[in-house]
Amino acid sequence: MAPAMPPPVKLSESDLVEKISKGDEIPANFILPVEHRPEVCLTRSSDEIPVVDLAGLDGDKREEVLSVIHKACLEWGFFQVVNHGVDPSVQQYMKDQVEEFLALPVHERAPGGIRKGVASQGYGTGYVKPDTGARDWRDYFLLRTYPESMRDYETWPNRDSFRDAISKYTLEMKKLAEKLLECLSINLGLAPNALKDALGELHQDLLINHYPPCPNPSVAIGANKHTDLGGVTCLWQLDDVVGLQVLKDGEWYPVHPKPGAYIINVADMVEVASNGIYKSIQHRAVVNPAKRRVSIAAFYDLHPDAVVKPIPELVSEERPACPAVRFGDHAMKLAIETDKVGLKVVN
Template identity: 40%
Template sequence: MMNCLQSWPEPVVRVQSLSESGIRAIPDRYIKPPSDRPGFENQEHVDIPVVDLKNLFSHDRTLHEETLKLISSACKEWGFFQAVNHGISHELMKRTREVWREFFNSPLEVKQEYANAPTTYEGYGSRLGVQKGAILDWSDYFFLHYLPVHLRNPSKWPSLPSSCRDLISEYGAEVVKLCGRLLKAMSISLGLKEDYLQNAFGGEDIGACLRVNFYPKCPQPDLTLGLSSHSDPGGMTLLLPDHDIAGLQVRKNGKWITVKPVPNAFIVNVGDQIQVMSNAIYKSVEHRVIVNSVKDRVSLAFFCNPQSDLLIEPAKELVSEDRPALYSPMTFDEYRLYIRTYGPRGKTQVEFSGSNR
């Protein structure tokens, strides 16, 4: 299967260039089957979990435990929540998002210098998965490695705008700290030692990467998606959305719910690997992204992952006769090959691995 990851199966088309060309109808390769197309009908109001993290490590035991309960409830019932008072500078968040907007608005020849390949996905890309003839998503992206340090290669990060590399480094360092706090909170709320998930991810040498998504305006947003339905294959995702217009949808009780971003919040997604380690006590969230005909959108997805060669399996403390292990050991490298081959496909990868791991 690895041979199919050496190059893209078809010439790569930049979606932003399609959008800016003035087309009134999207090419067939972006048109989703009717069952996968977004519905824009009015939806009933649903309270999306919002967790205030200011008391997460408070000396007040009661406030601390209340925050842990909120995190636990959100991870069990939703698989995600919006985190406020997370400790990361709002100005840093804004500057990092805007420098990436500048990158995507750079001339195509500048961006093409960073064109990626499916061997690592690192760089400027426009498709996920290497299946020939696949129906594609209406988005471009930039993917880069942040941790472990030996995989980090700043020369592959954009040199323009001039502040981009410094902002990536500063932003990444702050988000990694927040990931560590959240992993500790999730471990405790599962009844595990506070460093369990961090250690299972590789201790100080966890994996971390960033995918910056660019969703261009679309002349027929009812026919396509910016990102097809999927759950994140890694451990945990911290998403910095574009607050100007909603795009993220999550699947709850068989219905798609559009998430209205809370200003200056991170959207925290449980990934498949935490679903595995928790023996499905915490569930990864199935989600997708809709597009619109009015405004381009930029979002930053920071993935906190296990080291690629570590075996991931349910915590022994969460396995019993009444609740046997639902997953057998598998490395993260083996696991993510599925989505790198087939692209996003709902939660089929974690369901498939549950029966075949």
């Protein structure tokens, strides 16, 4: 029988961030029950996860590129893209601002704290999953970026350069996500705007993840297993530390990020709109004992009142329609409540 876990110590949000940033001990709040602890040392390879050169979309390799994306969506739900068209100067600007932000003392990173509520945003420590009762080993900054009226600048660092970088970067992410949705639509035999139209108004979220070194990665997790809620996710990793893992056929595969690439995954609402042809795949992030990991995820999410249902052309007698989903209900069903501030956030 496994020894009982010590009770969580009641610490403030900033104290918890300080503790994981120092990394010299693991507070009980972050220790997973034995049955939920990750297998950290994987021998499996992620070389099969396709790397797609999007430059080919504009030339005579277009059909080949679309075919690779289609196969990746069917078999993995994940792929990496290079030559993606994101302005490298905007990427560098964003990276510089994130690095400057993380170099600040914890109490100076986000004086506005976390804004509570379903549309929460702000800076804090990792989410809590109800089935584990433990926090993810990370601190994060969650921002609502589109529509622009959702931006709560009181929770953002009071730095013009940070806000400017976010605005420029999220516009690039919007364009990339729309390009990818167009590819997926064409691959499904639909009009290029079919998936975008099915998802409705873009509600983009940006999640800056910081996974500090963890003294014992075998008892903690950076991000517990989950699927993403919306349309597609565009993840940019700012370093080469392997942490992301993808679940396929009951096995976890580590993803080795290519320099400058974006890791793309199909999310829940595209699974619904495609009538299950494309699957939203579970993934997680493990932590490293010696190195930090930093990533920026741009989520193509939906208006809470958006109702997504299978696109009619993808429904047949052989493939009956899956149930329609109201995005706000789906988000609330999968909301995660932190153990400290009563904040519900969507993973």
